[in-house]
Amino acid sequence: MSGKARRGEGSALKMRDIARHAGVSPMTVSRALRQPSAVSEEMRRKVDAAVREFGYLPNRIAGSLSSSRSNTVGLVVPSIRNSLYASMIQAASDVLRANGLHLMIADSGHRLEDEEALVSAFLAQRVCGLILHNTVHSKRMRKLVETSGVPVIETGNLPDEPLDMAVSYSNFEAARAMTLHLARLGYRRIGFVTLPVRDNDRSEERRRGYFAALKELGRPADDSLVLEAAGGFSEGADALVRLVNAHPDLDAGFFAGEVLAVGALFECQRRGWAVPGRIAIASFDDVDLLRHAVPSVTTLRIPRPEIGKRSAELLVRRLQGAPAEPIKVDLGFEIVQRESS
Amino acid sequence: MSGKARRGEGSALKMRDIARHAGVSPMTVSRALRQPSAVSEEMRRKVDAAVREFGYLPNRIAGSLSSSRSNTVGLVVPSIRNSLYASMIQAASDVLRANGLHLMIADSGHRLEDEEALVSAFLAQRVCGLILHNTVHSKRMRKLVETSGVPVIETGNLPDEPLDMAVSYSNFEAARAMTLHLARLGYRRIGFVTLPVRDNDRSEERRRGYFAALKELGRPADDSLVLEAAGGFSEGADALVRLVNAHPDLDAGFFAGEVLAVGALFECQRRGWAVPGRIAIASFDDVDLLRHAVPSVTTLRIPRPEIGKRSAELLVRRLQGAPAEPIKVDLGFEIVQRESS
DNA sequence: CTGTTAGCGCGTTCAC
DNA sequence: GTGAACGCGCTAACAG
Numbered sequence: 001m002s003g004k005a006r007r008g009e010g011s012a013l014k015m016r017d018i019a020r021h022a023g024v025s026p027m028t029v030s031r032a033l034r035q036p037s038a039v040s041e042e043m044r045r046k047v048d049a050a051v052r053e054f055g056y057l058p059n060r061i062a063g064s065l066s067s068s069r070s071n072t073v074g075l076v077v078p079s080i081r082n083s084l085y086a087s088m089i090q091a092a093s094d095v096l097r098a099n100g101l102h103l104m105i106a107d108s109g110h111r112l113e114d115e116e117a118l119v120s121a122f123l124a125q126r127v128c129g130l131i132l133h134n135t136v137h138s139k140r141m142r143k144l145v146e147t148s149g150v151p152v153i154e155t156g157n158l159p160d161e162p163l164d165m166a167v168s169y170s171n172f173e174a175a176r177a178m179t180l181h182l183a184r185l186g187y188r189r190i191g192f193v194t195l196p197v198r199d200n201d202r203s204e205e206r207r208r209g210y211f212a213a214l215k216e217l218g219r220p221a222d223d224s225l226v227l228e229a230a231g232g233f234s235e236g237a238d239a240l241v242r243l244v245n246a247h248p249d250l251d252a253g254f255f256a257g258e259v260l261a262v263g264a265l266f267e268c269q270r271r272g273w274a275v276p277g278r279i280a281i282a283s284f285d286d287v288d289l290l291r292h293a294v295p296s297v298t299t300l301r302i303p304r305p306e307i308g309k310r311s312a313e314l315l316v317r318r319l320q321g322a323p324a325e326p327i328k329v330d331l332g333f334e335i336v337q338r339e340s341s
Numbered sequence: 342m343s344g345k346a347r348r349g350e351g352s353a354l355k356m357r358d359i360a361r362h363a364g365v366s367p368m369t370v371s372r373a374l375r376q377p378s379a380v381s382e383e384m385r386r387k388v389d390a391a392v393r394e395f396g397y398l399p400n401r402i403a404g405s406l407s408s409s410r411s412n413t414v415g416l417v418v419p420s421i422r423n424s425l426y427a428s429m430i431q432a433a434s435d436v437l438r439a440n441g442l443h444l445m446i447a448d449s450g451h452r453l454e455d456e457e458a459l460v461s462a463f464l465a466q467r468v469c470g471l472i473l474h475n476t477v478h479s480k481r482m483r484k485l486v487e488t489s490g491v492p493v494i495e496t497g498n499l500p501d502e503p504l505d506m507a508v509s510y511s512n513f514e515a516a517r518a519m520t521l522h523l524a525r526l527g528y529r530r531i532g533f534v535t536l537p538v539r540d541n542d543r544s545e546e547r548r549r550g551y552f553a554a555l556k557e558l559g560r561p562a563d564d565s566l567v568l569e570a571a572g573g574f575s576e577g578a579d580a581l582v583r584l585v586n587a588h589p590d591l592d593a594g595f596f597a598g599e600v601l602a603v604g605a606l607f608e609c610q611r612r613g614w615a616v617p618g619r620i621a622i623a624s625f626d627d628v629d630l631l632r633h634a635v636p637s638v639t640t641l642r643i644p645r646p647e648i649g650k651r652s653a654e655l656l657v658r659r660l661q662g663a664p665a666e667p668i669k670v671d672l673g674f675e676i677v678q679r680e681s682s
Numbered sequence: 683c684t685g686t687t688a689g690c691g692c693g694t695t696c697a698c
Numbered sequence: 699g700t701g702a703a704c705g706c707g708c709t710a711a712c713a714g
Contacts, residue, residue, distance in 0.1 A: 031683090065690050124398045125402070294610040380700085384700085407694075
């Protein structure tokens with residue numbers, strides 16, 4: 001065995017060790033590290049030297065316990081794998097980090113009971129804030145969060161009764177707007193492929209928006225024009241084919257997710273169907289793939305990064321003492337008209 | 342103002358409050374919660390009742406400080422937005438959660454100095470383990486991690502000198518294998534589009550693998566057949582066009598990322614180039630998009646989920662007392678031959 | 683500006 | 699099987 005240090009050897013230094021080596025009191029070390037301006041030049045120098053010499057890292061667990069302030073934010077998304085959330089998470093993460101906060105991430109798998117368990121665990125960790133990509137919660141969870149007093153951001157949809165703060169866009173309005181847009185472009189028979197609706201208010205709202213638009217247009221609400229599909233490429237392809245088979249006059253398909261839409265687009269390519277000649281395609285969310293696909297795909301731009309950024313900013317402000325008042329931010333959406341329609 | 346409870350009102354209950362209400366000592370509450378078997382039926386009942394009645398959540402910060410054991414794992418990826426990491430993170434997250442561990446996630450933005458800062462922050466939080474999607478570290482970071490004694494998993498590439506444990510595949514071998522595969526299929530002039538190489542050993546290794554294959558094939562190493570491109574669809578399209586312009590006899594393009602490859606594929610569609618008639622396309626990583634694209638794209642299957650799962654499992658085992666010995670797991674890769682080549 | 687005292691809310695350890 | 703004493707490493711609050 002080599003002479004190299006073995007892992008785990010030697011326990012971490014404590015503040016009082018650093019204090020001793022610097023010839024000051026632990027309290028001075030603490031201050032020099034957290035608010036250098038509250039300490040004299042000389043003390044600061046001595047402390048810094050000792051800290052660097054030993055590579056001292058303050059124990060934030062002890063710090064949090066003592067100050068009863070933690071610096072980690074809990075984030076729950078329906079699925080970590082879904083890249084949609086990634087751009088939101090990234091933006092939130094950037095803001096939080098710039099403010100010395102960390103991010104604990106978990107996914108609920110779209111299950112309300114899991115969300116509850118995760119939030120419990122986060123609260124047990126004494127997170128200083130929560131971001132939930134969901135606005136429908138179990139009764140127990142609402143109570144849990146409310147009594148905890150931890151600031152919470154809900155996102156993913158605009159809730160009727162926010163737990164605390166909400167930063168989102170309206171799925172209902174977005175789906176409605178796109179349906180109206182397609183109608184305005186002249187499409188007469190518009191199918192809608194929705195993601196699973198169970199326990200998912202976002203999907204439900206999108207469906208409602210689609211029907212609301214049809215109603216405004218004076219068109220009948222035909223349930224056979226709506227298909228529910230899990231979010232894969234094959235499912236999108238499949239849904240399109242089934243819709244067209246059932247409605248040979250279908251001239252537009254509106255897909256509630258980019259994977260579904262692109263799956264359908266690929267199916268059109270395989271079958272040699274012109275898009276938008278034979279059928280137009282519209283999607284939800286503006287991901288790179290849709291912009292670069294051939295043809296490029298009409299879609300809704302949801303400001304995911306802004307949502308993440310704004311959520312984090314509101315959380316930070318609240319932690320800095322802003323009054324705990326309900327806030328509901330609607331960041332809107334935008335229709336991006338492209339070649340596919 | 343309504344009579345509803347205001348946020349933040351009333352501080353959280355403590356173990357001794359529960360103990361008082363249950364008519365037992367705090368210690369009994371602690372035991373009833375963590376190892377119910379060590380407590381009598383009756384005590385457990387009383388404790389459980391009080392816990393449920395007040396919705397008590399043990400303060401894990403205090404618990405961690407007291408036991409000097411934390412239950413959160415730190416994970417650093419180059420970019421949260423990159424969905425490749427998502428499948429790894431998901432798998433790791435599942436295993437960790439099943440073992441009562443939480444995940445703190447941060448991204449280094451491919452910057453070594455950021456990685457160092459993040460790892461410092463994680464160590465200050467006293468994470469019980471680290472997973473780093475990177476195998477090239479600053480000198481200071483190596484020391485930091487080594488002296489901390491925290492178990493570490495490195496992944497993303499097979500390191501020559503692992504910090505501790507490594508779970509990955511070989512970028513070198515994967516790129517080499519694909520290049521040989523394309524040659525075996527009869528392609529005579531194979532271009533390679535690499536992701537930025539700076540501070541990224543994965544990219545560098547892939548490039549080396551490509552050249553190693555050419556050498557084995559007795560073909561000259563022509564630098565003009567290699568292009569470095571940032572990982573966007575346009576960059577992939579652009580790279581393909583530049584390669585073909587420089588080498589009109591180019592008959593295959595090997596792209597070090599799925600976005601680049603699909604970007605190139607879209608460009609072929611726009612130009613009406615047959616794939617693989619005019620040019621074959623191969624990619625790295627087996628994402629759904631490549632399987633469903635038209636034509637479907639030949640690629641390398643990297644076992645991302647397995648990497649995440651295995652990493653988490655090794656970490657858990659170590660935390661359960663497994664000896665701190667270096668472990669290097671190569672989970673390999675697989676060539677997935679599809680229509681595009 | 684600096685140091686002292688007294689916890690933060692638990693778990694470890696050892697009696698009983 | 700249960701409880702009391704003590705300490706985890708740091709910071710709030712106050713004294714100097």
